[in-house]
Amino acid sequence: xxxxxxxxxxxxxxxxxxxxxxxxxxxxxxxxxxxxxxxxxxxxxxxxxxxxxxxxxxxxxxxxxxxxxxxxxxxxxxxxxxxxxxxxxxxxxxxxxxxxxxxxxxxxxxxxxxxxxxxxxxxxxxxxxxxxxxxxxxxxxxxxxxxxxxxxxxxxxxxxxxxxxxxxxxxxxxxxxxxxxxxxxxxxxxxxxxxxxxxxxxxxxxxxxxxxxxxxxxxxxxxxxxxxxxxxxxxxxxxxxxxxxxxxxxxxxxxxxxxxxxxxxxxxxx
Amino acid sequence: xxxxxxxxxxxxxxxxxxxxxxxxxxxxxxxxxxxxxxxxxxxxxxxxxxxxxxxxxxxxxxxxxxxxxxxxxxxxxxxxxxxxxxxxxxxxxxxxxxxxxxxxxxxxxxxxxxxxxxxxxxxxxxxxxxxxxxxxxxxxxxxxxxxxxxxxxxxxxxxxxxxxxxxxxxxxxxxxxxxxxxxxxxxxxxxxxxxxxxxxxxxxxxxxxxxxxxxxxxxxxxxxxxxxxxxxxxxxxxxxxxxxxxxxxxxxxxxxxxxxxxxxxxxxxxxxxx
Numbered sequence: 001x002x003x004x005x006x007x008x009x010x011x012x013x014x015x016x017x018x019x020x021x022x023x024x025x026x027x028x029x030x031x032x033x034x035x036x037x038x039x040x041x042x043x044x045x046x047x048x049x050x051x052x053x054x055x056x057x058x059x060x061x062x063x064x065x066x067x068x069x070x071x072x073x074x075x076x077x078x079x080x081x082x083x084x085x086x087x088x089x090x091x092x093x094x095x096x097x098x099x100x101x102x103x104x105x106x107x108x109x110x111x112x113x114x115x116x117x118x119x120x121x122x123x124x125x126x127x128x129x130x131x132x133x134x135x136x137x138x139x140x141x142x143x144x145x146x147x148x149x150x151x152x153x154x155x156x157x158x159x160x161x162x163x164x165x166x167x168x169x170x171x172x173x174x175x176x177x178x179x180x181x182x183x184x185x186x187x188x189x190x191x192x193x194x195x196x197x198x199x200x201x202x203x204x205x206x207x208x209x210x211x212x213x214x215x216x217x218x219x220x221x222x223x224x225x226x227x228x229x230x231x232x233x234x235x236x237x238x239x240x241x242x243x244x245x246x247x248x249x250x251x252x253x254x255x256x257x258x259x260x261x262x263x264x265x266x267x268x269x270x
Numbered sequence: 271x272x273x274x275x276x277x278x279x280x281x282x283x284x285x286x287x288x289x290x291x292x293x294x295x296x297x298x299x300x301x302x303x304x305x306x307x308x309x310x311x312x313x314x315x316x317x318x319x320x321x322x323x324x325x326x327x328x329x330x331x332x333x334x335x336x337x338x339x340x341x342x343x344x345x346x347x348x349x350x351x352x353x354x355x356x357x358x359x360x361x362x363x364x365x366x367x368x369x370x371x372x373x374x375x376x377x378x379x380x381x382x383x384x385x386x387x388x389x390x391x392x393x394x395x396x397x398x399x400x401x402x403x404x405x406x407x408x409x410x411x412x413x414x415x416x417x418x419x420x421x422x423x424x425x426x427x428x429x430x431x432x433x434x435x436x437x438x439x440x441x442x443x444x445x446x447x448x449x450x451x452x453x454x455x456x457x458x459x460x461x462x463x464x465x466x467x468x469x470x471x472x473x474x475x476x477x478x479x480x481x482x483x484x485x486x487x488x489x490x491x492x493x494x495x496x497x498x499x500x501x502x503x504x505x506x507x508x509x510x511x512x513x514x515x516x517x518x519x520x521x522x523x524x525x526x527x528x529x530x531x532x533x534x535x536x537x538x539x540x541x542x543x544x
Contacts, residue, residue, distance in 0.1 A: 019394075027404055034412045034419055056414045057334035060327055060342065061424060062313035063432055067300045076428060078435025085419055086312075086428050110313050110321060111331070112339045 043089040044191065044208060046074055047097060047130035048106040048114040052212065058113040061086035068108035071098050092193025092208050099127045099158050099192050128159060133191030133208040134215055135164070135184045142205040144181050147171050153182050153206050156198035163188040164195060182206070186215065281520025285364050292365055296431045311365070311427045312418065313345060321345035325353075326402075326466040330415040333406045350470060356518075358471025362457060362464050363519035367426040371441055372457045373519075375448035376496060384450070393452050395499060395515070398465030405462050417462055454496040458515075468514040477510040477536045478518065484530040491522035491531070510536040 038056075046065050049055050065088050066074040073095040077083035088105075090097060106114035119125045135153075143150040157164045162185065169179040182195075184206075191211070196204045208214075224230045276283065296314070298304035308315045313323045323345030332338060353360070363369055378384075401417075408416035418424055422444050425437040448455045457464055485505045495501055500513030501522070523531040 023400070023404075027408075030404075030416070030420060031408060031412075034408060034414065034416060037414070037419060038412065053413060054336070057331060057409075058336040060313040060323065060331065061415075061418055061428070062309035063300070063428060064309045064313070064315065066432060067303075067308055076432040078429070078433060078437050079425060079440065080436035084414065086424055108308075108315075110309070110315070110323065110339060110341045110345065111336070 037084050042210060042213065043083055044092065044097075044132050044193065044210060046088050046090065046105045046114055047099070047103060047127060047132055047190070047192075048109075048116065048118045049132070050113055050115055052210075055113050056084045056087065058111050059084075059087050060111045060113070062110055063088070064108040064110060065105035065114060068104040070100065070104060071095055073097055074105060090193070092196040093204060094197075096193035096197040097130075097132060097190075098194075099130070099190060101127055103127050128188075128190060130190045130192070131211060133193070133210045134186055134189050135191065135193075135195050135206050135208050136214050137182060137184060138205045138207075139181075141201055141203075142182070143201065144179065147173065147177060147179060149180055150200065151180060151182070152198045152200055153195035156194040158192060158194060159188055159190065163190065278524055281524055285519065286370070288364050289367060289370060293367060293427065293430050296427070300431050310424075310431055312424065313342065320348065322349055324463075325349055325470065326405075326463050327415055327418050329466075330405060330409040330417060333409040334413045334415055335410075353467060353470045354474060356471075356476045357474035357516070358467030358469070359464060359515065359517040360471070360474075360476075361467050362461075363517040366423055366463075367430065368423050368441070368444065368461075369457065369517075371426070371445050372448045372454060373496070375445050376454050378449055379453060380493065393455065393459040395459055395497075397459050398462050398468075401460055401462040402465050421463070422456070423461075423463060457517075458496050464515075464517075472514040473538055473541055475535050475537070476518070477512065477534060477541075478516065478520075478522065478531050479510045479534040479536065480504055480508060481530050481532070482506065482508040484528045486528045486530070488527055490525040490527065494521040494525050496521070504530075510534065510541065512536075512541050 139145040171177040295307040405417040497515040500516040
């Protein structure tokens with residue numbers, strides 16, 4: 001009888017440990033997939049998307065933005081896309097964002113993961129306030145930088161002459177032509193990707209990268225002296241700075257080398 | 271003969287029709303711009319007016335630290351009401367596309383006589399409730415909706431509406447798991463959405479009721495029922511099937527040779543009394 005009870009207890013404990021084993025295996029596999037999904041890969045979110053971390057937790061994966069997009073630019077990621085599964089993205093080279101003035105995608109979003117508030121600046125809502133990414137130009141392959149008169153990107157740009165401007169420069173190679181170099185103005189670029197879609201080189205020479213990758217930040221420690229608001233930051237800086245110096249060792253270097261009372265002393269004791 | 275076949279499979283056929291209709295409406299919304307049901311099973315908009323949202327996904331979003339929009343909360347409220355009246359696992363057998371896969375596996379298991387084989391590992395029917403807790407925990411840790419990231423339900427319905435990628439492979443894995451490893455393994459043991467819906471619909475008004483007087487002890491219902499544990503009263507007592515895990519698939523009603531089961535509305539007081 002006692003033996004039977006013992007056997008039962010063993011079986012019971014074994015079952016529990018089996019459960020723990022399967023549970024641990026499952027949770028580890030699941031967790032590693034989740035953390036893998038947070039690895040940064042380069043793709044563009046629809047206009048108005050919250051910061052990536054917030055977006056992933058707020059997006060309910062309804063796909064309503066994808067359905068609302070009149071140009072079928074938006075796609076919903078699948079398990080093989082290396083993007084948090086079921087969330088919207090677009091690839092400019094295939095179809096760029098057309099910057100619809102009525103923003104159907106963000107209006108369709110039930111959870112405000114595409115935030116309508118983000119389009120408001122100066123009390124006016126405009127799709128031009130969207131910041132999906134920033135166009136960056138590879139000057140080594142851009143036809144205009146090679147000397148051809150291309151202008152494809154600026155013609156495609158919905159904010160031509162604002163978000164992309166042309167700089168004309170003398171071409172010293174021929175000495176009789178001008179470069180018409182496109183330059184992206186980060187303050188106005190919406191990241192819609194129209195330029196990337198239009199670029200005639202085999203792989204686009206102007207590419208939209210997510211802001212987390214392409215945007216810089218000047219930081220607090222530089223002051224642009226010729227901008228009044230930046231220079232103004234210096235007004236309230238306190239000037240009485242006290243420096244704390246580490247006290248110098250009063251012994252000479254030789255004393256330290258031949259140290260028998262100092263740090264090495266302990267070694268010889270006992 | 272034919273009408274007899276239709277009658278004997280009336281619930282099965284209605285369920286498949288509803289599942290396919292719902293997916294077709296979603297598909298049409300994406301492909302042709304229909305406005306009847308826009309979105310997918312996580313969150314959608316019916317007739318451009320009524321919002322619906324999955325309560326479990328929303329709870330995960332809450333744990334992930336997201337701010338829940340009003341539309342979503344209204345959608346959750348509507349779903350909770352519907353599940354509270356007709357039963358949460360109604361979703362599992364009448365709407366969820368994975369049900370088609372797992373029930374096919376269940377049927378094949380029966381046809382190929384696999385179900386009587388001894389299982390190497392017997393999964394507990396309560397794993398799903400633990401998976402709910404783990405889902406919420408992982409949602410909190412990784413601040414994303416943990417179960418929706420791996421949900422085969424999401425993979426299946428989004429796959430049909432928006433395109434699969436490699437998602438179909440996951441569905442194949444579930445089919446094989448259900449066919450060879452565990453009887454009704456995914457839906458009946460692991461799926462936390464099913465568990466969550468079961469909790470919501472525990473005291474739903476619509477129930478299948480068993481009549482002991484008519485029972486012939488043929489055991490046909492036990493052969494087909496995907497959640498056998500809810501049939502504990504069969505042949506012993508005339509009462510409603512109050513087990514929360516009943517998916518209301520109507521299989522028992524169809525196979526019973528003497529109509530010992532029927533659908534009925536059972537008041538809360540009656541359910542608690544037992």
